[in-house]
Amino acid sequence: MSKLYFRYAAMNAGKSTALLQVAHNYEERGMRVLLFTAAHDDRAGHGVIASRLGLARQAATFGPDTAFTRAHLGPGLACLLIDEAQFLTPAQVRQLHRMAHVDDLPVICFGLRSDFRGEAFPGSAMLLTLADEVEEMKSICACARKATMNIRVDADGRRVQHGEQVVIGGNERYRAVCPSCFYSDDGGGAESAPGLFG
Structure with missing residues (x-):
């Protein structure tokens, strides 16, 4: 059975790099994946997932009105990968959770857990509630402790x-x-x- 995964970390932990690696792994085996990133995050260009290591790839974009349903994603999809998942709405997270369990489509979300004030993003809070597997990725503070x-x-x-x-x-x-x-x-x-x- 498929699951909804949430892989979270502070900034600079390699979330986008990890997402691009997962996409590569699926595609190397001939499987189709679909990548999404937040429409308003245009640091690397609109609809681009970019790693600080220099890797970049075009992706579909989501905004608050995007509906995540199997019918909208097309046939033959092996995995759905979402970058900047903190910007999902709680309703979208529920749609993704349903898709994983009803449509048997693995969904892997990468994003921040909290903002600069130490408060949860609504999408992240819902992911922490509904995700079947939650994984913390590691980052390092300038003082050499783990950055969270x-x-x-x-x-x-x-x-x-x-x-x-x-x-x-x-x-x-x-x-x-x-x-x-x-x-x-x-x-x-x-x-x-x-x-x-x-």
Whole structure:
């Protein structure tokens, strides 16, 4: 029986790289996969999943109105892969869970668990609730501890603690940090060793 998987991590853990590797593994065996990424995440271009290692691939995009049903995805699909899964709506996560169990289609989602304030994204919260398998991918804080949180920084590298939940950006905007550094006044190790992240 197929499952809904959620593979989550802080920034810079290699989520997109892992997704592209899974796609390659399926396709190397002659199986069809479909990749999705968030429509508003255009850091590498619209509809592009890109890894910091230099790998990139075109993908379909999803927004809040996208319906994930077997009929919309076409025949012969072996696996559905979703990057930036934190931007899914709770209703979409339920559709994906249903697809895995009713339509017997494996769905593997990759994304962040929490935002720069340490609050859950609605899509991630629902994935943590419904996913049949949840896996934490590892990332490292500048202080050398395991990074499980994200902080947002401004153009001068100063920590930003207020603002909208979603502001698209990469290394110039976000840092992966451990909980100790997250709760320090200045973001701790994230600012003391910026070369590790930017």
